[in-house]
């Protein structure tokens with residue numbers, strides 16, 4: 001079976017590239033490791049989704065100290081976008097530049113290069129802003145009245161305009177998967193739009209186990225081997241398995257083919273892992289909170305230029321899961337009716353020591369390892385701590401009692417980096433178009449390529465990169481048989 005392009009993984013980057021290439025008539029094979037999610041309502045059941053974590057990956061990883069943990073990864077068509085909070089923000093133009101004081105790498109392209117693809121992604125996903133609901137309006141007013149530097153802005157969301165009228169969907173979109181397609185995710189907004197095309201083949205429930213090279217030319221890939229042993233060949237292969245998984249497939253291939261010792265970019269593969277430094281905050285104030293969407297504005301502060309704050313889209317049932325484990329469930333459930341949740345994020349430094357290492361995939365003789373040490377990025381953790389303290393103080397002045405919880409390493413929702421884009425093959429893995437330096441026909445479409453992840457969430461930028469990659473393959477004719 002020969003295709004123009006094989007795409008590995010159907011998250012934000014993979015689906016965007018698949019959409020672009022399939023609509024242009026290319027023969028595309030998309031291989032997705034996960035099976036489709038059930039449509040029986042269980043993906044919005046707080047107990048199953050949050051307390052039991054039934055839909056999360058069961059993959060065990062090692063941390064820097066060889067302790068095991070399970071990262072917050074999801075294997076299903078649409079990838080993590082099925083579960084995301086749909087806050088789709090553009091990076092600021094300055095966030096494409098290097099910032100040595102904060103340890104940030106530069107992008108090899110500027111904002112202007114990505115802008116048309118940001119626009120295309122926003123249109124495809126129907127990104128728009130919603131009216132601010134009553135509880136948040138009152139709280140935001142109390143925050144802004146203090147003139148403490150916090151600025152609030154409308155939060156662009158990829159949600160259907162009618163979602164606010166559907167209580168179940170409106171209260172369960174952030175961290176849950178929609179059962180009525182009222183959240184625009186990679187599957188609903190991209191894959192389903194191309195699904196009827198005869199030139200797009202989607203295989204689900206099977207991982208790509210190996211990249212396979214051309215026997216005479218290891219820098220040229222011949223195709224991929226699936227977990228069940230099937231082989232498919234293509235002119236071009238696109239890695240889009242996500243920042244935790246694409247580097248493992250690549251490193252595995254580089255090691256098997258001997259390219260690990262000759263390809264300059266091999267030294268950087270897996271490095272510069274980023275995940276945002278994250279804290280969840282609960283703010284309690286008198287009065288039961290009745291807002292449904294909640295996540296309608298976000299906050300910036302000029303003193304914390306690499307940080308932002310968003311409300312969580314969680315209602316009381318989901319918020320109660322954030323309480324300390326020692327607290328009786330009934331008490332947590334009752335208290336959470338008076339709470340608003342917030343998600344505080346700071347861009348972490350791009351450090352080569354923060355890295356993913358390879359294991360034999362998917363037959364884990366050894367476990368995959370995520371070596372991420374906050375000590376390597378102290379300047380960023382320092383900004384994060386000051387920002388958390390500043391926001392807590394502002395909430396307290398607004399009459400709230402706050403509870404904070406640092407999100408541990410397993411919180412890989414915003415995982416990125418690991419196959420970073422750049423012009424120098426000694427310090428990056430893919431070029432400015434996503435092609436792996438030194439490889440003839442291997443590209444990367446997912447969040448792995450992000451050298452900087454900005455102060456806001458990454459998915460819109462990953463969609464835009466995937467669309468741009470698809471365009472590039474069409475323009476250069478590299479996807480032709």
Ligand SMILES: Cc1cc2nc3c(=O)[nH]c(=O)nc-3n(C[C@H](O)[C@H](O)[C@H](O)COP(=O)(O)OP(=O)(O)OC[C@H]3O[C@@H](n4cnc5c(N)ncnc54)[C@H](O)[C@@H]3O)c2cc1C
Nearest residue numbers: 009011012013033075079080085086087208242447457459
């Ligand atoms: C709870 C939650 C909330 C979030 N909220 C937001 C938000 O509000 N805004 C925002 O911008 N971002 C948000 N994110 C992050 C966003 O979802 C990710 O940044 C984005 O989905 C990453 O896209 P990706 O293409 O890099 O990878 P993924 O979306 O992770 O897709 C990778 C895909 O590859 C598949 N795969 C892996 N290995 C293989 C293999 N060997 N073979 C075949 N397939 C494979 C996986 O199953 C998966 O489907 C959130 C994430 C989570 C989990």
